[in-house]
Amino acid sequence: MDLSNARWRKSTRSGASGGNCVEVADNLPGVVAVRDSKNAAGPALTFTPGSWAAFVARVADRV
Numbered sequence: 398m399d400l401s402n403a404r405w406r407k408s409t410r411s412g413a414s415g416g417n418c419v420e421v422a423d424n425l426p427g428v429v430a431v432r433d434s435k436n437a438a439g440p441a442l443t444f445t446p447g448s449w450a451a452f453v454a455r456v457a458d459r460v
Contacts (some may be wrong), residue, residue, distance in 0.1 A: 400430050400441055407434055423449070 403422030411418040411434075418434040422441075432441040435444040444452070 398426070398430075398443060400425070403430055403441075405432070407439075421449075 400451045404423065404424045405420040405422050407418050408419050420432050420434045422430040428447055430441045434437060445450065
């Protein structure tokens with residue numbers, strides 16, 4: 398999958414020091430990509446927008 402046009406963003410809850418963060422790109426049609434912010438050139442996981450929304454909603458319920 399070509400992620401070269403992905404616009405990556407970190408969570409607003411990420412610390413200023415970088416730390417253990419993930420970046421999400423949700424600007425691509427039909428896919429949401431997630432990667433480790435410390436390894437930007439490394440692999441990315443991809444999800445359908447519906448699956449990603451369900452995951453985020455479930456995590457929010459647990460916080």
